[in-house]
Amino acid sequence: MVAHILGLKLRLLRNGFKRSVGQLIGVVIGGLYVLGMIVMLALACWFTAEQNPFPGQLSILIGSVAVLGWAVVPPLLTGVDLTLEPSRFVHFGIDPKVLGPALVLAGFISVPALLTILGLLGSAGMWRLQPGVMLLALAANLATAVMAVLLCQYLTIMATALRAKRRFRELTFGLLFLLLVSLGPLLSSVISAAETMSDWIDPISAVLAYTPLGAFNALPGALAAGDFARLGICAVLGAVYLGGLYVLLVRATGAATAAPAPQQRAATARGLGFFKLLPATPVGAVAARALTYWFKDPRYAISILMVPMLPIIFWFAGNQSGSYTMMYFLGPLFGILLGFSISADVSYDNTAFALHVLTGISGAADRAGRAAACFLVGIIPLLLAAVLPAVLSDQLWRLPGDLGLSLAAFLVALGVSSVASARYTYAVALPGENPMKTPPGNGLRMALTQLGTMGTMAVLLIPVAVPFGIGLATQSATLGFLALGIGLVLGLGLLAGGIVLGGKWYEQRAPELFQAVLLNR
Amino acid sequence: MNPIALDIRALAKQFGAKVAVNNVSLQVPAGSFYxxxxxxxxxKTTMLSMATGLLRPDAGSALVNGIDIWAEPQAAKRTLGVLADGVRxxxxxxGRQLVTYSGLLRGMERExxxxxxxxxxxxxDLASDGDKLVVDYSAGMTKKISLATAMIHSPKLLVLDExxxxxxxxxxxxxxxxxxxxxxxxxxxxxxxxVMDLVQRMCTHVAVIAAGVLKAQGTVDEVRGGKSLEERFVDLVGGRGTNEGLSWLHTS
Structure with a gap:
């Protein structure tokens, strides 16, 4: 039975690659890239072994990062390959004593797991001067890799059970995203506050050594230092953690195979919502539908969350460098990013887009409605971001220029996105899926589309950026007003042009667009 | 009024090496339950997708109440209501917002x-569920609300896939x-x-399609020719196994 399930997992992995050549190429390129980084790191560990002042602490940190990465990223963000999700085995009545271990083992058959094991083993090279310690380090790193994969599996099962509740799923992702985005600036503040590396590496690694994250990887350091008490304690702790985790995991797998996750309670909304507020025309209807999605669909929430997050990040960055110039670019940045966010609109609709095709709505109305919804969502934060920095810093001469560039960026971005989303679709997280999940092997196509869209926006903004830049350098409000004027004319013109051109393309290609989203590509 | 509500003329579609629909021509008389x-x-779904403007055919055309859906899609779709299968x-x-949306997209008056x-x-039977999100509907309720979105503009022709x-x-x-x-x-x-039984009881006309080829079309009585529709269908389509199959499944 164990062999069967491992075989099944291998077959699934192989068939996944067979599905499309593009995806295979994407995975190969991505895999080679990561493999290259791992080899570089391993070589670095190997060749700096003589100069490395604290290999013990470093080993603990590397192990901890690996385990923590596995604990956080797959269960909460990217989602795990759940083709072998325990609850899929509900109907088979396989003995949990066999199924549990089999599924746990199957978890190791994946590209990321193999790369992690390789990377951790490679990091043992930093002990090459003491062969005995290096042998222990190899074993310890392998144990850490096992810990990482087991922890990931356990948390995934827990998260899946919780995620069955839609509300919870959408809420956690929002909170988590906030946390992750603010983590970088917070950490860098803490680290730069510490005078030297040894100030923070010692206490942090000392604590981590007693947690499941670093217990195993603390062993080589303890042996090298001749600290046998610590060696014993960490070895026992590691064994207990791993054993306990294994028991928990097998039990959770058994529970998940015995009873599928319960259904959630239905959500309601009174009345017609935005449909009542906006005009009863096709454009108004599309805008009302899109607005509803802006507030109800977590995939759009990423763009909305950016609005409070960017100022915070910029403020942190400014706090460290002592210069807050970045804050002045919030307006144009909001404009570009918010406007850009509707370039995947049709992809986000997925097959629900069929309704637009079947009703025969005109292309321009479809484009205009989507752009209008994004405009309504974005205009107030955009105006605040354009006006507040200049007002708060008491540089009122900046105001017209900032406003001009921000509005132009927003309008041009909306126009370009209206054209792009009528022509280019790409694989996105499906409705109701984890919004952070990007389908694999999609990177190149998406990157090219996004690069093209962003590049076009940048080129089209040049006529506004030039007077804005000169005005900034000469502190001229007159040139700022010029930028505002050009920005409004250019922006409105390009938005209208984008809606017309996008509408035309949409009408020519609506069935093809539908077939593309049907395959989610 | 056009006597042929849906006129499918030699529609063909090929996906790679597989011929999904092979030159199917089909006339659906106005006022029939087909x-x-x-x-x-x-x-079936491929053909209906091509006849309703969701999938561009490789060859052939489809006229909805006399208007070519691929030449004048907007005009043709005005008199057409579609329930597509396997579509979100x-x-x-x-539910209430979705049906409203479908009406407003077609440019109808708010009242x-x-x-x-x-x-x-x-x-x-969805009056009490009108304020629930469609994502929380059961499969059957979703089917019904989708049917409602296809009917709100009182089309002359309804194409319902499953x-x-x-x-x-x-x-x-x-x-x-x-x-x-x-x-x-x-x-x-x-x-x-x-469900042959359902079609036999409910429909006035019937067409049988297998492996992308039209096997029979006409009134239900013409097609079944004295047999039950199910028997006739099996004759036309073939593929019934012999009864030797699974002796080990006999539990006694």
Whole structure:
């Protein structure tokens, strides 16, 4: 039975690659890239072994990062390959004593797991001067890799059970995203506050050594230092953690195979919502539908969350460098990013887009409605971001220029996105899926589309950026007003042009667009 | 009024090496209740997608009430209501919002949309669920709300791909009543189905399609020729196994 399930997992992995050549190429390129980084790191560990002042602490940190990465990223963000999700085995009545271990083992058959094991083993090279310690380090790193994969599996099962509740799923992702985005600036503040590396590496690694994250990887350091008490304690702790985790995991797998996750309670909304507020025309209807999605669909929430997050990040960055110039670019940045966010609109609709095709709505109305919804969502934060920095810093001469560039960026971005989303679709997280999940092997196509869209926006903004830049350098409000004027004319013109051109393309290609989203590509 | 509600002329579609629909021509008379039957993978959905403007055919054309749907899509779609199979809805909307949306997208008046939405929710037994998000609907409820979005603009032709799948018997009977009523006042309905019994009882006309080829078309009585539709279907399509199969399944 164990062999069967491992075989099944291998077959699934192989068939996944067979599905499309593009995806295979994407995975190969991505895999080679990561493999290259791992080899570089391993070589670095190997060749700096003589100069490395604290290999013990470093080993603990590397192990901890690996385990923590596995604990956080797959269960909460990217989602795990759940083709072998325990609850899929509900109907088979396989003995949990066999199924549990089999599924746990199957978890190791994946590209990321193999790369992690390789990377951790490679990091043992930093002990090459003491062969005995290096042998222990190899074993310890392998144990850490096992810990990482087991922890990931356990948390995934827990998260899946919780995620069955839609509300919870959408809420956690929002909170988590906030946390992750603010983590970088917070950490860098803490680290730069510490005078030297040894100030923070010692206490942090000392604590981590007693947690499941670093217990195993603390062993080589303890042996090298001749600290046998610590060696014993960490070895026992590691064994207990791993054993306990294994028991928990097998039990959770058994529970998940015995009873599928319960259904959630239905959500309601009174009345017609935005449909009542906006005009009863096709454009108004599309805008009302899109607005509803802006507030109800977590995939759009990423763009909305950016609005409070960017100022915070910029403020942190400014706090460290002592210069807050970045804050002045919030307006144009909001404009570009918010406007850009509707370039995947049709992809986000997925097959629900069929309704637009079947009703025969005109292309321009479809484009205009989507752009209008994004405009309504974005205009107030955009105006605040354009006006507040200049007002708060008491540089009122900046105001017209900032406003001009921000509005132009927003309008041009909306126009370009209206054209792009009528022509280019790409694989996105499906409705109701984890919004952070990007389908694999999609990177190149998406990157090219996004690069093209962003590049076009940048080129089209040049006529506004030039007077804005000169005005900034000469502190001229007159040139700022010029930028505002050009920005409004250019922006409105390009938005209208984008809606017309996008509408035309949409009408020519609506069935093809539908077939593309049907395959989610 | 055009005597042929849906005129399918030599539609063909090929996916890679697989011929999904092979030169199918089909006339659906106005005022008929037309059944489209065929085994799984016969090309029913592909053909209906091409006839309703969702999938561009490799060759051939489809005329909806006399208007070529690929030459004048917007005009043709005005008199056409479609329930597509295997398609999502905008399921973050409530049932009421979704039906309203479908009406407004077609450029209808707000009051008219509101009145018809309530009527449709009532006949679909969804009046008490109108404020629930469609994502929380059961499969049968989703089918019914999708049917409502296809009917709000009172089309002359309804194309329904698997309308009774996952719908409970009571709702199915209600939907049949609505469709019968619709046909008796001059509307035309095309349904695809696997359930021969249902098609035989409900439809006036039937077409049999298998492996992308049209095997038979005409009134139900013509096609079945004295046999039951199910027997005739099996004759036409073939593929019945012998009865030797699974001796080990006999538990006694």
């Amino acid at each position: 059944g489209l039957v065929g085994p799984n993978g016969a090309g 809805q905008f399921d973050r909307l409530t 008219e949309v509101a009145r018809r939405t309530e009527d449709l929710l009532r006949v679909m 309308p009774f799948e996952a719908v409970d018997p009571v709702s199915a009977a209600n939907i049949r009543d609505i469709l019968n009523d619709y046909v008796s006042f001059g509307g035309t309905v095309i349904v695809s189905s696997h």
